[in-house]
Amino acid sequence: xxxxxxxxxxxxxxxxxxxxxxxxxxxxxxxxxxxxxxxxxxxxxxxxxxxxxxxxxxxxxxxxxxxxxxxxxxxxxxxxxxxxxxxxxxxxxxxxxxxxxxxxxxxxxxxxxxxxxxxxxxxxxxxxxxxxxxxxxxxxxxxxxxxxxxxxxxxxxxxxxxxxxxxxxxxxxxxxxxxxxxxxxxxxxxxxxxxxxxxxxx
Numbered sequence: 277x278x279x280x281x282x283x284x285x286x287x288x289x290x291x292x293x294x295x296x297x298x299x300x301x302x303x304x305x306x307x308x309x310x311x312x313x314x315x316x317x318x319x320x321x322x323x324x325x326x327x328x329x330x331x332x333x334x335x336x337x338x339x340x341x342x343x344x345x346x347x348x349x350x351x352x353x354x355x356x357x358x359x360x361x362x363x364x365x366x367x368x369x370x371x372x373x374x375x376x377x378x379x380x381x382x383x384x385x386x387x388x389x390x391x392x393x394x395x396x397x398x399x400x401x402x403x404x405x406x407x408x409x410x411x412x413x414x415x416x417x418x419x420x421x422x423x424x425x426x427x428x429x430x431x432x433x434x435x436x437x438x439x440x441x442x443x444x445x446x447x448x449x450x451x452x453x454x455x456x457x458x459x460x461x462x463x464x465x466x467x468x469x470x471x472x473x474x475x476x477x478x
Contacts, residue, residue: 278337280422281412282315284466289329289337298328303337308344309420312413345413345422350377351388353430354407354471355398362457365395365440366448371460373468375425376444384426392430396449397439400432410467427471 279286294300301311306329315325331337352375355363364371376391378384389401407427413420438449452460458476461469469477 278341278411279467279470280341281410281465281467282312283319285315285319285325286466287311287315287327287329289331289341291330291332291334291337292328293330295328298326300328300330303329303331303340303344306340306344312420341411341422345420348377348421348423349384350375350423350425351384351386351391352376352425352427353388353392353401353403354427355392355396355401355430355432357431357435357451358433359451359453361451361453363392363396363398364450364452364457364460365446366450367445369463371464371468373427373471375427385428388426388428389430395441395444395446397437398432398434398449400434401430402432403428403430405429408471410470412465412467425467 278289280289288295288298289303311327315327318325329337329341331340352373353363354373357363363374365374366372374392374395376387376395378387385403389403392401393399405428407429410425410427412423414423415421440446440449454476461472461476
C-alpha cells in the first residue's frame, strides 16, 4: 500500500480489491488532475475525499502512477546532532525537513546531503540509513506534478551557525529536541509525520 498526499489528504494506492469507505478507481483509468481538484475542493469545504487507486500488480501501480503526472525526484534528510536533536526548517509557515530536487546524473544520496547543506548551512553529514519514500502532489507553473522524495536518516557533529536558504522560501532553521519536535509536527505535513514514531505524534 502506498499513499500519495494532496496537501494533507492521502490517496491510497493498493492491490486490495476494496477498502471500506474509499471510492475505488482502476489506476489505469484515473484522471489524476480531475481527482486532485476534487480533493482540494472537498478539503476547502472541510470535507475529506477518499480515493483508492487499484491495480492487482504492485509494480503496475507505481508504473501507472508515474505515467499520470510529471515526476520530480527529490532527496531529503532527517538529521540528528550529537544531542539527538532533529534539524527542522520552516517554509510557507510550516515546519518541514530539508529536501530538494536531484540534479541531472546525481546520485540520490548525494542529492539528499547537498540539499540539507544548502537549505540549512549544516555540514559534516553522514547517512546512517534509508528511511522511507514519500509521494505528494504539488503545482508548478499551472501544472500538477508528483514529487517522490527519498528520505535518509543522517547524523552530524556540526555545532555552527544555522543558515536558512532564503531564496528557497526558508525562514528558519532549528535544532529541536523531542518536546519541541512534537510541537513542530502539529504544524507540519502528513508526509513528514510519517517519518516519526508514534512517540512524537501522540
